[in-house]
Amino acid sequence: MDIFIRLLINVLEEGFIFGIMAMGVFISYRILSFPDLSVDGTFPLGACVTALLITGGINPWLACILAFLAGAAAGSITGLLHVRLKITDLLSGILMMTALWTVNLLLTGGTAIRQFFGMDTIFNWGPIALLPDGFRRVRILLMAFLVMIAVKLTLDWFFRTRTGLLLRASGDNGQFVTSLARDQGKMKILGLALGNGCAALAGSVMAQQTQMADINFGRGMVVLSLASVIIGTSIFRRMSFLRVTTMAVLGAIFYRVCLSTAMLIGLPTNYVQLLMAAILTLALVWGRVSAGGGVLRRGI
Amino acid sequence: MESKSEVIRLAGVHKRFNPATINETEVFTDFNLTVYEGEFVSIVGSNGSGKTTMLNLICGSLMLDCGKILLRGCDITGAPEYRRARHIGRVFQDPARGTCPSLTILENMSLADNKGGIFGLREGINRRRLDYYKSQLELLHLGLEDKTDVLVGALSGGQRQALSLLLSTMTPIDLLVLDEHTASLDPNSSQTIMELTDRLVKERNLTTVMVTHNLRFAVDYGNRIIMMHGGKCVIDAEGAEKSAYQVRDLLGTFNEISIECGN
Numbered sequence: 001m002d003i004f005i006r007l008l009i010n011v012l013e014e015g016f017i018f019g020i021m022a023m024g025v026f027i028s029y030r031i032l033s034f035p036d037l038s039v040d041g042t043f044p045l046g047a048c049v050t051a052l053l054i055t056g057g058i059n060p061w062l063a064c065i066l067a068f069l070a071g072a073a074a075g076s077i078t079g080l081l082h083v084r085l086k087i088t089d090l091l092s093g094i095l096m097m098t099a100l101w102t103v104n105l106l107l108t109g110g111t112a113i114r115q116f117f118g119m120d121t122i123f124n125w126g127p128i129a130l131l132p133d134g135f136r137r138v139r140i141l142l143m144a145f146l147v148m149i150a151v152k153l154t155l156d157w158f159f160r161t162r163t164g165l166l167l168r169a170s171g172d173n174g175q176f177v178t179s180l181a182r183d184q185g186k187m188k189i190l191g192l193a194l195g196n197g198c199a200a201l202a203g204s205v206m207a208q209q210t211q212m213a214d215i216n217f218g219r220g221m222v223v224l225s226l227a228s229v230i231i232g233t234s235i236f237r238r239m240s241f242l243r244v245t246t247m248a249v250l251g252a253i254f255y256r257v258c259l260s261t262a263m264l265i266g267l268p269t270n271y272v273q274l275l276m277a278a279i280l281t282l283a284l285v286w287g288r289v290s291a292g293g294g295v296l297r298r299g300i
Numbered sequence: 301m302e303s304k305s306e307v308i309r310l311a312g313v314h315k316r317f318n319p320a321t322i323n324e325t326e327v328f329t330d331f332n333l334t335v336y337e338g339e340f341v342s343i344v345g346s347n348g349s350g351k352t353t354m355l356n357l358i359c360g361s362l363m364l365d366c367g368k369i370l371l372r373g374c375d376i377t378g379a380p381e382y383r384r385a386r387h388i389g390r391v392f393q394d395p396a397r398g399t400c401p402s403l404t405i406l407e408n409m410s411l412a413d414n415k416g417g418i419f420g421l422r423e424g425i426n427r428r429r430l431d432y433y434k435s436q437l438e439l440l441h442l443g444l445e446d447k448t449d450v451l452v453g454a455l456s457g458g459q460r461q462a463l464s465l466l467l468s469t470m471t472p473i474d475l476l477v478l479d480e481h482t483a484s485l486d487p488n489s490s491q492t493i494m495e496l497t498d499r500l501v502k503e504r505n506l507t508t509v510m511v512t513h514n515l516r517f518a519v520d521y522g523n524r525i526i527m528m529h530g531g532k533c534v535i536d537a538e539g540a541e542k543s544a545y546q547v548r549d550l551l552g553t554f555n556e557i558s559i560e561c562g563n
Contacts, residue, residue, distance in 0.1 A: 158421070162414060165407055165424040169400040176400045179468065180415045181386035 009137050011260050015253030016144040017205050020151050021221065022228035022248040024198025027155075028075075029229055030244070031171040032191045037093030037222050038078045041100030042071040042196040044218040046203025048107035051114040051213035060122045064147070064204050071200020072193040074100060079189030097218075104215045114213045121208035122147070140209055147205055151198060152245045158194075167191055199225070220276050227280040228252035234287040255279065304336035306373070307475055307507045308358060313367035315353060327353050328531045331367070335475070339538070340501055340508045342518035344550060345528035346558065351511045354528075355479050358509070360384045372474060386416045389468035391461070393480040398464025401453030405444060405463065408452055409433045412467035436466055440496060458489030462496055469500055476501065478510040482517065490514070494521065515547045515554075525550075529557050 021043060028036040046067035053063040074096060081092040108114040122128075123139050131139050158164045170177045170187035177184045199221070207213045232251020236242050242250075262275055313331040318324050327350045335341055345351050356362040358369065360381035369377050376384055391398055399408055410426050413433075430448070437445040440462045444455075452460060461481060469476060478497065482490040494514075498521050501508050512518050518525055525542050527535035527550065535553060537545060 160424050161421045162411070162419040162424050163421060165403060165411055166419055169403060169411065172402045173397065173400050175392070175397045176411075178382045179385050179390060179398065180411055181382055182419070183380075183382050 006137075007260055007264065009141055011253065011256045013137075013141055013144055013209070015249070015256045016141075016148040017202050017209065018224060018228060018256065019148050019202075019249030019252040020205065021199045021202035021225045022232065022252040023151060023155055023245050024195040024202075025222075025225035026195075026229050026233075026244060026248045027167075027191050027198075028195035029226060030233065031168055032188055033171055034082075034089050034188065034192065035093070035222075035226070036075075036078065036192060036195060037090060038074060038096035038100070038192075038196055039093075039199045039225055040218040040220075040222050041097040041104070042074050042199040042218075043203040043206075043221045044104050044213065044215050045074060045100050045107075046071050046200030047207035047213035047217050048104045048114065048203075048215065049200070050204040050207045051116055052107050054119050054121065054208070055114070055116045060120050060125050060208060063208075064122065064201060067204035068197040068201040071203075072197035074103075074200070075192040075194070075196025076189050078196070079185075079192040082192075083185035083188055093222075100218075101215070108213060108215060112215050115211060116213075117211050119211070121211065122205070123208060144205060144209070147201070148249060151201065152243075152249065155194075155245050156243055163190070220273055223276050223280045224255065225252075227276070227283045228255045230280070230283040230287045231255055234283070304338075306334050306336050307339075307371070308509075309334040309368075309370040310354070310357070311368045311370065313357065313369070314365045315357060315362070316365060319365075326531070328364075331531055333526075333533065335507060335509060337507055338505065339524050340506075340522035341510065341524045341526060342522040343509065343511045343526045343528060344513070344515060344518045344554075346554070349528040350531045351528050352479060355390075355477055355509070355511060358384075358475075359388055359390055359477055387474040388477055389473040389475070390477040390479065391464050391468050391481040393483045395457045395460035395464060395484065398467060399452045399460050402451060404449050404451055405437070405455075406430070406433065406448040408463065408467060409436070409448075409470070412470045415471045436470070439500075440466065456489075458485050458492060461485060461489070461493050465493065465497060465500060469504055469506065474507065476506045476508040478508065478512075480511050480513060483513060497521070515550050519545055519547050519550065527553060 021039065025036065025039060028034045049067045049070045050063045053066060054060060078092050078096040081087045081095060082089055087095070123143050128139050128143060159168060166177060166180070166182060167187050167190060170184055170191070174184045177187055203217060206217060228251040229248050230251070231254055232247040232249070233244065235254065236247045236250055258279055259272065259275065267275065310331060310333045313328050315328040316324060316326045331354075333354070343351050353362065357364050360379060364377065367377070368375060371384070371387055400411070403411070406425055410424055410429070413426065413429060433448065434445040437448070442459055442462055444459065444463065452463065455463070465481070481497070482493050485493060494517050500506070508522070510522065523542060524538035525535065525545055526533050534557065
């Protein structure tokens with residue numbers, strides 16, 4: 001029984017953290033129909049920026065915000081490559097992802113892993129530190145949940161502002177945005193900035209949870225977040241009372257459940273990437289079948 | 301006679317597609333057209349005569365090779381489409397292009413109402429303008445005023461086109477461009493949309509350029525008629541001369557040209 005509770009906590013922890021990224025990828029993939037591969041680079045970017053800042057003695061919450069901004073900057077560059085230099089969406093992402101590998105190495109000082117054990121993180125700084133050390137897992141769960149909820153509520157609010165409506169319209173009907181005397185390209189760049197900002201924020205939280213930044217954190221993040229978004233929006237499609245952001249987070253949790261279950265029944269770790277690819281393939285096919293070919297954008 | 305102020309002028313326009321290839325097509329060679337304040341111009345002509353290319357040049361979806369486009373005397377030749385959109389409203393043949401299907405009627409109207417303004421982070425839906433939006437929807441006589449929270453994607457083609465027409469004329473514009481906007485609708489809806497267009501154009505005093513394949517619409521509506529062929533205006537009549545035109549006159553000229561071309 002104990003193992004199940006621990007497993008559940010583990011799944012939720014990771015589900016919340018990856019959920020933050022899934023909400024970001026929802027913007028690029030679902031709203032803008034932009035398969036953004038730069039996420040594989042911006043997730044570890046967030047982690048590396050955080051490691052650098054926290055070892056430099058910066059407040060962990062400030063580190064989170066700066067990580068978000070770093071991701072947003074990287075996302076804007078992906079957008080600029082695509083919009084201004086007319087490079088295809090996939091290639092823009094690949095270019096950014098490749099460039100970020102070097103950026104991340106520079107940030108970690110040339111090592112693959114940069115640890116910051118014993119430093120302040122969002123999990124042990126401020127009021128949360130009042131919880132005794134024995135409740136470390138509870139602290140992590142609670143803080144990850146709080147960050148996730150904060151991102152979710154902010155995005156929910158943003159989607160209802162004028163700029164938010166315009167962003168949603170730009171994925172749906174670019175011509176409509178042009179007719180409103182607005183530059184479609186700018187909306188794409190904005191969407192990619194937000195999406196990658198969320199991915200980097202998720203990377204920052206992940207780094208603080210493990211107290212280290214690993215430049216290999218990013219491996220498989222595109223697949224993971226796409227699968228979360230597609231699973232979330234397909235499974236919970238009929239529940240129109242759920243907001244899309246909630247669906248993305250639930251998708252991420254469901255995805256972690258699948259992975260954990262596979263590990264629990266004895267799948268060797270080496271097979272994880274294969275399993276991730278298989279889950280995304282299934283999700284893509286199933287998503288198309290269950291949506292009848294249509295793209296879901298309801299309930300934002 | 302009072303001098304008419306010009307709204308849009310195409311001067312010495314050259315446009316060719318696929319230059320320097322075997323598929324090179326010259327659409328316009330030194331094309332000139334001026335549309336004046338208060339004119340409602342109907343443009344007819346066969347496929348490939350350059351009607352839609354001309355609209356695309358005016359709106360900026362296509363850039364010209366040589367020549368000038370002036371909007372109220374202001375050179376907009378190199379301005380991108382979205383900048384011109386502030387002054388030019390456009391309704392497309394495809395009703396899906398003028399509205400956003402995943403947003404509600406109200407959200408679509410709020411966005412269109414804000415055209416040219418700052419979008420920012422204010423609440424997307426302007427509830428204080430709700431009554432105004434409803435009064436605008438009532439003009440359509442389609443009962444949409446009671447469906448403001450319905451997703452636009454759920455509306456019929458005719459309803460969406462009526463809404464597109466309303467959205468493109470919500471803010472003050474210098475020129476309304478109608479690009480075969482009744483062509484993809486059934487005969488009834490197409491008649492309704494045409495009547496609505498005429499009403500909106502008159503009420504709001506809009507200078508309008510309408511491309512249509514429907515010769516009867518071209519004859520019945522508007523105060524100037526142009527027939528285009530091979531990148532030239534073969535008929536250009538206004539006022540009383542325009543009123544005298546009948547569908548069969550147009551059809552006569554149309555067939556004459558077609559025979560010359562060996563069709």
